[in-house]
Amino acid sequence: MSYMSDLSQSNEYLSFxxxxxxxxxxxxxxxxxAWRIFDSGPKSVRCxxxxxxxxxxTADVFFLQVMGLASRGVRVIAAEPPxxxxxxxxxxxxKRLIDYLELDRIHIYGASLGGFMAQKFAELTRNCPRVAxxxxxxxxxxxxxFEYNDSSALFWLLPSLVLKRMLMGNFTTDKVDxxxxxxxxxxxxxxxxxxxxxxxxxxxLNCSPCYIQPHxxxxxxxxxxxxxxxxxxxxxxxxxxxxxxxxxxxxxLKSGGNFPYLSRSDEVNLHLLIHLRQFDGTELSSSYxxxxxxxxxxxxSEQATVSYFNQxxxxxxIS
Amino acid sequence: MASxxxxxxxxxxxxxxxxxxxxxxxxxxxxxxxxQYKATIGADFLTKEVIVxxxxxxxxxxxxxxxxxxxxxxxxxxxxxDCCVLVFDVTAPNTFKSLESWRDEFLIQASPRDPDNFxxxxxxxxxxxxxxxxxxxxxxxxxQSKNDLPYFETSAKEAxxxxxxxxxxxxxxxxxxxxxxxxNEFPDQIKLNANxxxxxxxxxxxxx
Numbered sequence: 001m002s003y004m005s006d007l008s009q010s011n012e013y014l015s016f017x018x019x020x021x022x023x024x025x026x027x028x029x030x031x032x033x034a035w036r037i038f039d040s041g042p043k044s045v046r047c048x049x050x051x052x053x054x055x056x057x058t059a060d061v062f063f064l065q066v067m068g069l070a071s072r073g074v075r076v077i078a079a080e081p082p083x084x085x086x087x088x089x090x091x092x093x094x095k096r097l098i099d100y101l102e103l104d105r106i107h108i109y110g111a112s113l114g115g116f117m118a119q120k121f122a123e124l125t126r127n128c129p130r131v132a133x134x135x136x137x138x139x140x141x142x143x144x145x146f147e148y149n150d151s152s153a154l155f156w157l158l159p160s161l162v163l164k165r166m167l168m169g170n171f172t173t174d175k176v177d178x179x180x181x182x183x184x185x186x187x188x189x190x191x192x193x194x195x196x197x198x199x200x201x202x203x204x205l206n207c208s209p210c211y212i213q214p215h216x217x218x219x220x221x222x223x224x225x226x227x228x229x230x231x232x233x234x235x236x237x238x239x240x241x242x243x244x245x246x247x248x249x250x251x252x253l254k255s256g257g258n259f260p261y262l263s264r265s266d267e268v269n270l271h272l273l274i275h276l277r278q279f280d281g282t283e284l285s286s287s288y289x290x291x292x293x294x295x296x297x298x299x300x301s302e303q304a305t306v307s308y309f310n311q312x313x314x315x316x317x318i319s
Numbered sequence: 320m321a322s323x324x325x326x327x328x329x330x331x332x333x334x335x336x337x338x339x340x341x342x343x344x345x346x347x348x349x350x351x352x353x354x355q356y357k358a359t360i361g362a363d364f365l366t367k368e369v370i371v372x373x374x375x376x377x378x379x380x381x382x383x384x385x386x387x388x389x390x391x392x393x394x395x396x397x398x399x400x401d402c403c404v405l406v407f408d409v410t411a412p413n414t415f416k417s418l419e420s421w422r423d424e425f426l427i428q429a430s431p432r433d434p435d436n437f438x439x440x441x442x443x444x445x446x447x448x449x450x451x452x453x454x455x456x457x458x459x460x461x462x463q464s465k466n467d468l469p470y471f472e473t474s475a476k477e478a479x480x481x482x483x484x485x486x487x488x489x490x491x492x493x494x495x496x497x498x499x500x501x502x503n504e505f506p507d508q509i510k511l512n513a514n515x516x517x518x519x520x521x522x523x524x525x526x527x
Contacts, residue, residue: 228327235325250366252327252379254399266395274363292360 005185007262016063027096033082035097038063040070040077046104047132047284048075049276051261052114054138055202056167056191064265065109069272073289077101083201085156087210090117091124098130105132107279107286109272111261113202115139119212126216132284133221135275137268138233138258141244142211145237152207160196163203167191176257183262214244222248223275225268227256249275326376328492329399331429333421334406335414336385339444342475343406344382347485352476359384362396371489378489397429401499402438402492409443409472412452418461432499438491439468442484447474 007013016038024034036059039048049069051062059080066076079097084090094117098106108131110118115136122131143149155163168191171184191199222245226238242250251271256264277291285291332340341359345351348365364381381396403425407414422439431437443458455472462468469491471484 228325251364252366252377254327254329264395267398270362270395274361277361 003189005189006182007186008189012067013060013063016060016067020066022059025097025100027093027100028082033084033093035082035093036080037097038066038078039101040066040075042075042288043102045073045075045286045288046102047106047279047286048077048103049107049109049272049286051076051078052108052110052118053078053080054112054114054258055199055206056187056194057111057114057259058190058193061111061187061190061259062109062261065261065269065272068265068269072273072291073287074273074276074291075286075288083197085201085204086208087120087205090205091121094121095125095130105130105284107131107133107135107276107284109135109137109261110139111137111259112139113206116141116143116212117205119214119217120210122220123213123216131220132279133223133275134217135223135225135272136241136248137225137260138227139241140233140237141214141241143207143209144211145233146207148203148207149209152204152209155200155204155207156197158200160194160199163196163199164191166203167199170258177255179263180255180257180259183257183259186262187259212244217245218247221275221278223251223271224248225251225253225260225271227253227258227260227264229255229257251275326374326493326496328376328378328401328489328496329381330378330402330404330488330492331381331383331397331400331425332404332406333383333425334385335408335411335417338385338406338408338411338414339475340385340406341382343442343444343473343481343484344380346475346478346481348380350478352478354476369486369489371486371493374493376489376493378485378492394428397425400429400431401496402440402488403429404440404442404488406442406444407453407458408445409453409458410445410448410450415443415453415458415461422465435466438488438495439465440484440488440491441468441470443470443472444475446472446479447477 003009020038020040023037023039025037026034038059051065053059053061057080059078062076062078066078069076081090081093084093108118108121110116116139118131118134118136119139119141122134125131168188171188176184224241224245226233226241242248253260253264253267256267261268273291276286279285280290280292332344334340336358337356342352344365348367359382362381362383364379367378367380368375369378370376405418405421407418418441426434426437441458441462443453443455459470462470469487471480471487473480473484475481
């Protein structure tokens with residue numbers, strides 16, 4: 001593997017790759033299909049956060065979440081599916097992966113296609129719930145937004161060069177700051193590493209006619225994370241998502257481009273921590289540490305005056 | 320600048336613990352007040368859409384724990400802040416005295432482009448209580464000495480001035496955001512091809 005971009009050469013990335021192994025897990029009868037995952041552990045946490053990448057992403061696009069949240073005790077699993085050509089295959093495969101990893105419930109952070117699949121998975125497993133909560137990043141509820149519904153049936157026979165060009169069209173590179181530019185470079189490298197069947201299958205899932213029924217998820221804790229600069233999704237698509245989940249917490253980012261988990265990882269991690277904090281101390285906790293340190297006694301009484309200069313536990317530190 | 324573009328304003332509320340930061344935010348966003356005091360743990364935020372001068376803007380209001388140390392919040396927390404709201408309790412003079420350090424600390428951590436003109440809004444909360452410890456005059460004097468910061472006397476409990484204060488916060492934040500955008504605007508791209516063309520044309524001229 002020869003990744004040359006700045007992010008791939010960064011100390012964070014190198015340290016990530018040298019400390020967490022890439023595991024390949026076969027859960028289908030077809031032995032050539034393997035999920036690729038990075039699992040930050042520890043195994044004692046049975047409700048981890050699973051990160052699902054967009055069409056052009058591999059599991060390692062979430063390395064900054066894995067590294068950043070692991071330091072808070074959160075078990076993060078970045079997972080990348082093998083080529084699945086339809087919804088049912090994907091859902092069944094993901095279910096088997098969760099069983100294989102012996103997880104009770106999962107929190108999902110899904111980006112773009114990953115967010116769509118996360119919603120679909122939560123919807124289809126609602127009678128026997130596997131999903132504890134969702135964080136949806138730059139995602140959608142209906143594949144018709146991509147206007148490829150008719151041609152998606154033919155993606156399987158297009159050469160990978162054509163498929164890559166379809167995706168690259170969305171990677172705007174003009175007028176972006178350094179961190180966004182780095183995130184794009186990183187994603188382009190990952191896109192280049194995908195083969196034809198991986199790309200074609202993901203694009204087929206992304207564009208085949210399908211939609212979410214959000215009312216079936218109205219009891220699910222959801223955070224919607226989106227970026228307000230000129231990203232690939234229009235503001236209409238973002239508004240649709242807000243309307244679909246009126247109960248959701250809205251974590252808007254001012255800027256960050258299409259890949260905020262790379263370009264704005266500190267803000268993304270802060271929002272992920274705030275989202276996961278609500279499960280602290282329950283069986284759905286994603287961390288073996290408390291994400292909410294207990295305030296020291298004395299702060300609870302109404303009369304207490306506390307100097308703000310005193311040394312306190314660090315509540316929202318992102319390293 | 321396209322006026323159609325949706326605007327996100329990031330507002331940060333700071334002040335000593337127990338002055339009513341969370342209550343003010345809840346009163347403004349949810350129109351609710353509870354007498355029960357519950358210390359805020361960690362940082363959290365609420366979003367609300369408001370209309371400022373015929374523009375729809377979304378306010379992302381960050382509430383903090385009064386006893387929080389700044390360093391623990393991290394850069395992500397302060398990045399892109401458009402307005403900082405400093406709150407004190409009009410019945411507790413020491414919370415008023417702290418304003419200065421909150422302001423200084425914010426400027427250090429957020430390091431805005433133009434610290435002298437960064438929009439702060441000062442709120443003296445709990446005016447519904449009898450036992451005042453900080454007079455309106457004293458508070459106003461301090462605000463004037465700090466480059467004429469807007470000052471409001473509020474009551475989160477009785478919803479006094481809360482709406483008005485947040486309108487001002489939104490308006491000042493919007494002005495700040497618009498200015499920040501101006502600075503962020505990248506210079507026009509330098510077209511290398513265009514230069515090449517020019518040179519070729521020169522070349523053509525010479526050949527004549």
